[in-house]
Every structure is written in structure tokens, then in C-alpha cells.
Amino acid sequence: xxxxxxIKQYLNKSWLWVRLSAELDMAVADTFxxxxxxxxxxxxCRNLWLDFSxxxxxxxxxxxxxxxxxxxxxxxxxxxxxxxPNEQVYRLLVASGLHRIMEIEQPxxxxxxxxxx
Numbered sequence: 001x002x003x004x005x006x007i008k009q010y011l012n013k014s015w016l017w018v019r020l021s022a023e024l025d026m027a028v029a030d031t032f033x034x035x036x037x038x039x040x041x042x043x044x045c046r047n048l049w050l051d052f053s054x055x056x057x058x059x060x061x062x063x064x065x066x067x068x069x070x071x072x073x074x075x076x077x078x079x080x081x082x083x084x085p086n087e088q089v090y091r092l093l094v095a096s097g098l099h100r101i102m103e104i105e106q107p108x109x110x111x112x113x114x115x116x117x
Contacts, residue, residue, distance in 0.1 A: 003028045004054075007039050016045035021054035024062030033065045037072070046078035053084035063096050070101055079103065 003022035010017055016039055022028050036048070048069060070080055080102040085093065087107050093099060 003031055005032065005035050007035075009043055009045060010049070013043060014045060015047045015049050016040060016043055017049045017051065019051040019054060023057040023059075024055050024065070025057060025059040026061040029061035029065050032062075033068065036065070036069055040069075040072065046073060046076045048073065048078070048080045050080065050082045051084055052082055052086075052089055055089055056086060058089055058092055063092075063098070066098060066102070070098075081105075 003020060005021075006019045008017045009015065018036065018039070020028075020032060024032060039045075040048070050066075066080070066082075073080065081104075082093065082102060083105045085104065085107060090104065090107050093102075093104050098104065
């Protein structure tokens with residue numbers, strides 16, 4: 001499956017909104033990384049808002065892309081916000097420790113189940 005990447009700028013061009021429609025795995029990681037890096041460089045945005053509503057899976061290559069963008073933005077005082085991950089993706093992001101350096105939205109189904117416990 002070919003990856004679809006949509007990009008828009010928000011909030012006085014300080015945020016770059018990105019929605020990936022694919023699995024973020026070894027087959028897509030290089031394209032996603034290059035597209036993000038190019039968009040960040042050309043826009044001058046310091047913050048990434050990653051909409052993961054259409055990402056069903058992430059492997060170590062995908063985690064590496066996220067960590068690399070964090071390292072790229074950190075010296076600029078930038079942030080990464082990940083919204084709409086499914087439960088599997090959310091658990092992997094937390095298990096990898098990325099929740100300590102990025103803001104990651106909990107899936108609603110995950111929050112409801114945790115509150116009901």
C-alpha cells in the first residue's frame with residue numbers, strides 16, 4: 001500500500017499538521033522522514049502535530065523517525081503532539097518511552113476502559 005501524507009500549517013505557521021495514512025513501518029519510514037524533514041525546512045515550523053487516526057501499526061523504523069524529528073525540533077524549543085492513535089499504537093508509543101518527550105493523546109476507548117476499572 002502506498003503511503004498518503006497530508007500536510008497543513010496552523011497557528012501562524014508555527015505548527016505543521018501531518019496525517020499519515022499507512023502503517024509506519026520500514027517500507028514507509030524513509031519516505032515519511034524525508035517528507036517531514038522537507039516540510040519542516042520549507043515551512044519553518046517548530047512544532048509537529050501528527051494525526052495518527054489512519055496509522056494502524058508502527059515498527060522500530062517508525063519509532064526512529066519520530067525520535068529523529070524530536071531531536072531535530074528540540075534545539076528549536078519545538079514540540080511533537082500525536083493525536084488519534086489507536087490502542088495498539090498508543091501502547092507501543094508509551095512502551096518505547098516517547099510519551100516522556102512528546103505529548104501523546106490517549107485513545108478514547110483506552111481512557112474509558114481505564115476509568116471503568
